[in-house]
Amino acid sequence: MPDFMEETAECNMKIAVLSGKGGTGKTLVSVNLAAVAGHSTYIDCDVEEPNGHLFFKPAIAREELITVKIPQVDEKQCVGCRACVHFCNYNALAYVNNRLIIFDDVCHSCGGCVLVCPESALSESDKAIGKIEIGVAGEVNVYTGILNTGEATGIPIINRLLEEGSAEGRVPIFIDCPPGSACIVMESIKDADYCVLVAEPTLFGAHNLNMVYELVKLFDKPTGVVLNKCMNEKNPVEEFCLDKSLEILGRIPFDHELASLNSNAEIVVNKNEKYRELFSDLLETIVDRVERESASHEPNRVHEATAGDQERHRVELEQVCGEKVYGKVTADDQEDHRMELEQVCGEKVYGKVIADDQEGHNAEQEKASGINDFDEPDEHCIEREGANSEQGYASNEMEGGAE
Ligand code: SF4
Ligand code: SF4
DSSP states (O other), X not given: OOHHHHSOTTTTOEEEEEOSSTTSSHHHHHHHHHHHHSSEEEXXXXXXXXXXXXXXXXXXXXXXXXXXXXXXXXXXXXXXXXXXXHHOTXXXXXXXXXXXXXXXXGOOOOOHHHHHOTTOOEEEEEEEEEEEEEEEETTXXXXXXXXXXXXXXXXXXXXXXXXXXXXXXXXXXXXXXXXXXXXXXXXXXXXXXXXXXXXXXXXXXXXXXXXXXXXXXXXXXXXXXEEEEEOSSOOHHHHHHHHHTOEEEEEEEOOHHHHHHHHTTOOGGGXXXXXXXXXXXXXXXXXXXXXXXHHHTGGGOGGGOOHHHHHHHHHHHHHHHTSOOOSOOOHHHHHHHHXXXXXXXXXXXXXXXXXXXXXXXXXXXXXXXXXXXXXXHHHHHHHHHHHHHHHTOOOSOOOOOOO
16 A cells, blocks of 8 residues: 555545546556555445456455345236336236236346335245346455346446445555446445546537536536546647536556556556656545545544543533533534524524634624523523433533543
């Protein structure tokens, strides 16, 4: 593992690599990032066409069949009411010639038809839709999902892959997502800490990038772009990134040697020092962005604050509510105070609520009403005491604060 990753507390970060279409360089980026990261996990969620294993050539330690539930009918009990047919949104059921026909390939295993059948004529059976393979290649744990041809959805395989891959412990995880922006991609990025969008330097590339950009925006994921196949020409994707204020994390050159190694299923960072440097720099940039992103959410992570931070929050909170606060101060406490403050000033309050805010609004309200309600700390304390007991602020247990 490179030094900059050992130093970081975010070494179990999940990085999703996406692109608007296949062949853009998504696997090139995710495979080589995992390879330069050293001890890491690579998860191939491109279950319709997994090819990361061709690069890693892992020794397979375990395989697992992935099954889904498919309805089956007991014809003796079926009265032909068609309630199940009308219920199925995927047209996986038809009642023809006095028989219920079940189209397994389009069934999405929602289980609804079984529930709506008034005669309990439907039950469920397992059907294999694919498998996952778990292997090791050097320091990299390789997880591969394989969907059987013609199956309706690979989501159950992706869920199992992510569940298994995340159980590896404190190693960075690189998720090679399916191409495009369908629900299977959403499933792959839902737990990611950072999304890397790979794009080609063409108008078509900018269009595809826009599709995945819209998707990660929906999930509010921190995002950066890697430009692949870069040449010394005008690049429409750069203009797109500028327009959307998207950061360009790195540029991979349009390079004959790299293309040749990659098309021969070689991990380029293991073949040439200049490529190792390129992907190492890219990884360092991504790690830095993930750390920055975590730091920017620090106010919501009071549980991870140091003893000093805890004490500062406690003092602030005591100043705001005019009474002693026992136990650990949490983000929820901040939220309670935000709500109080919003009630006092009758407007939305953003950012961290501090004692000065409360004082400022008290003064405003006093001025408007001509009454100094807040100069009576004893009365205010009595009210707050009741409220705090309900909210569990007061506690006989005094905690150290730091976790
Ligand atoms: S399980 Fe759901 S998708 Fe499958 S046939 Fe029944 S209703 Fe349709
Ligand atoms: S809901 Fe039950 S009884 Fe009605 S058609 Fe479907 S399987 Fe037959």
